[in-house]
Amino acid sequence: MSSRKLTSKERLTRQARGKEIDSIPSIGGWINGAKNLAEIAGISVEEYLTNPEEGVIKANIILGVDGVVMPVIPDNVEEIRHGGAALDSEHEGVEPEALVELANSLPDTEREILSTFEYMAQERTMRKYFENIIKNWRGIEPIPNFWDIGGHFPLYHQFGYEAFLMACALYPEAVNKIWYTRSLHSRERAKILVKLYKEYKLVPIMFCGEDLCNQKGPMVSPEFLRKYYFPTVKMINEPLVNSGVRLIHHCDGDIRPVVQDFIDNGFSGLQGFQYEYGVDPYELKKIHSSMGEELLFFAGMSVTYTLPFGTIEDVHNEVEYLIDYTDGGKNMFLFTSNVTGVEVPTENIKEAYSYVKQFDPTKQHETKWNDWPRKIIHPNY
Numbered sequence: 001m002s003s004r005k006l007t008s009k010e011r012l013t014r015q016a017r018g019k020e021i022d023s024i025p026s027i028g029g030w031i032n033g034a035k036n037l038a039e040i041a042g043i044s045v046e047e048y049l050t051n052p053e054e055g056v057i058k059a060n061i062i063l064g065v066d067g068v069v070m071p072v073i074p075d076n077v078e079e080i081r082h083g084g085a086a087l088d089s090e091h092e093g094v095e096p097e098a099l100v101e102l103a104n105s106l107p108d109t110e111r112e113i114l115s116t117f118e119y120m121a122q123e124r125t126m127r128k129y130f131e132n133i134i135k136n137w138r139g140i141e142p143i144p145n146f147w148d149i150g151g152h153f154p155l156y157h158q159f160g161y162e163a164f165l166m167a168c169a170l171y172p173e174a175v176n177k178i179w180y181t182r183s184l185h186s187r188e189r190a191k192i193l194v195k196l197y198k199e200y201k202l203v204p205i206m207f208c209g210e211d212l213c214n215q216k217g218p219m220v221s222p223e224f225l226r227k228y229y230f231p232t233v234k235m236i237n238e239p240l241v242n243s244g245v246r247l248i249h250h251c252d253g254d255i256r257p258v259v260q261d262f263i264d265n266g267f268s269g270l271q272g273f274q275y276e277y278g279v280d281p282y283e284l285k286k287i288h289s290s291m292g293e294e295l296l297f298f299a300g301m302s303v304t305y306t307l308p309f310g311t312i313e314d315v316h317n318e319v320e321y322l323i324d325y326t327d328g329g330k331n332m333f334l335f336t337s338n339v340t341g342v343e344v345p346t347e348n349i350k351e352a353y354s355y356v357k358q359f360d361p362t363k364q365h366e367t368k369w370n371d372w373p374r375k376i377i378h379p380n381y
Contacts, residue, residue: 008066008141012203015333016246016296024323024356026334027143027298028060029071031349032082033342037074040346045077057137063353068137069207070145072339080342091160096167098159103174106181113184123192130200141203149190149240150208150249151233152182168220168228176228183232190239197245204245207271207298209262213253215277222257230265237266248298252338254278263289269296272337274304275372276381281325282370297326300337301352305374305381307336308344315348317373319355328365 006014011025031037034055038048041058048055052075060068072082107113133142155178156164167175197204212218218225237247249262251272256279262270268289273279287295299322301307306318319334326332334356340349374381 008139009201009203012066012141012143012205012333015331016203016205018294018331021361024329024332024334024359024361025066026064026353026356027067027069028063028065028140028335028353029056029068029143029145030336030339031056031059031344032072032074032079032339033344034074034077034079036340036342036344036346036349040350049075049077053136057140060140061138063350064357065140065353067141067143067203067333069143082339086154086157086161088160088162091163094160094163096163096170098163099155099167099178100171100174103171103177106177110184113181114188117185117188119188119192122189123196126189126192126196130196130202134200143205143207144193144197144202145207146189146193147208147210148182148186149193149206149236150247151210151229151236152179152186153210153212153229155179165219168224172224172228176232179229179232183236186236187239190236194239194243194245197240197243205248205269205296206240206245207248207250209247209249209251209267209271211250211252212258213251213255215253215274217254217257222261225258226261230261234265241266241268246293246296248296251279259284259287263287263295266290268293269298269331271298271335272300274337275302275375276305280371281322285325285327294331296331297322297333298335299326299332300335302374303336303338303340303344307340307348307352310348310374312347312351314374314377315351316355317369317377319352321369321373323356323359323365324367324369328363329359329361 006022011021014021015025034048035045037055037059038045040062041048041055042062043055043058052073056071056073074082240247246269247267248269248271249267251270253274254277270284273281284295289295301318306314322332323329334353
């Protein structure tokens with residue numbers, strides 16, 4: 001590698017390809033709170049609210065990130081959570097038979113299903129998305145983040161948890177048909193993305209993968225997922241995997257029973273984690289992709305403990321831990337484990353992104369932390 005400083009695109013791409021880099025790349029986009037983003041950006045809340053997307057980009061420029069996933073863009077001061085919540089109170093009276101009714105209304109053959117896929121319209125939408133980024137993100141590299149590319153597990157958003165989980169137990173074939181139908185369309189979207197990755201010279205990484213787990217493990221049995229769900233995920237992923245794009249799976253909850261399934265179905269990287277549920281990145285580091293690659297880690301600063309409640313020293317310790325379990329930052333991208341809450345002190349966010357820049361990934365590394373620092377220092381966390 002030459003002595004000149006790498007561009008963000010070069011740094012991200014070289015890290016994804018396992019090549020030498022000049023500094024550990026960082027990724028932004030998952031920060032909530034209009035006030036927090038304005039404070040990080042160094043602007044007033046009023047200025048932020050005149051153009052929230054521009055405010056988000058300014059904040060990430062200040063943090064010095066190399067790339068941004070599809071960002072959270074809060075557009076009012078009172079907002080605590082920006083979308084994504086699935087509440088059973090919003091699905092009262094929905095029965096599992098509702099999923100059967102939907103499944104019965106869907107076409108039975110691949111040809112019929114794909115006859116409703118509007119290829120040109122989908123491509124126009126995706127082009128518009130990337131061209132907006134090129135125009136407005138001021139040189140920050142996009143890390144494409146299309147959730148449907150990672151599978152269509154969370155039917156609980158449409159039907160609520162109770163009806164969805166009961167349908168998995170009572171009507172698994174119906175649930176599978178819904179997943180399969182939607183996944184065929186997503187596979188076609190993945191084919192379009194292969195084309196656009198090349199055309200726009202995007203960093204060869206895709207961040208996706210839906211929530212399958214809570215603090216006790218998968219919401220449904222791994223055996224059920226292997227039979228009815230994961231085959232649809234692999235079908236979506238194949239065009240991107242075969243083109244050389246590395247897929248990073250989002251990891252909330254205790255993902256240990258299904259991590260190998262993520263890998264077997266095309267993922268070659270992981271993002272998270274909730275260390276408090278026993279997830280040990282040192283163990284995950286031992287796994288290799290189906291193509292023999294070392295896994296990529298969107299190494300997550302804890303949004304449940306360290307960032308909201310930790311001291312600056314705790315933040316430093318956790319950054320060191322992320323670097324330790326990736327053997328000096330190898331295959332590591334600094335990120336958050338999930339979206340930071342409005343309660344997170346901006347000083348902790350800024351310090352995490354600043355502190356990681358002090359480490360030189362080309363130098364010999366000595367491990368300091370063999371376990372999550374918060375567990376060691378604050379055993380009653």
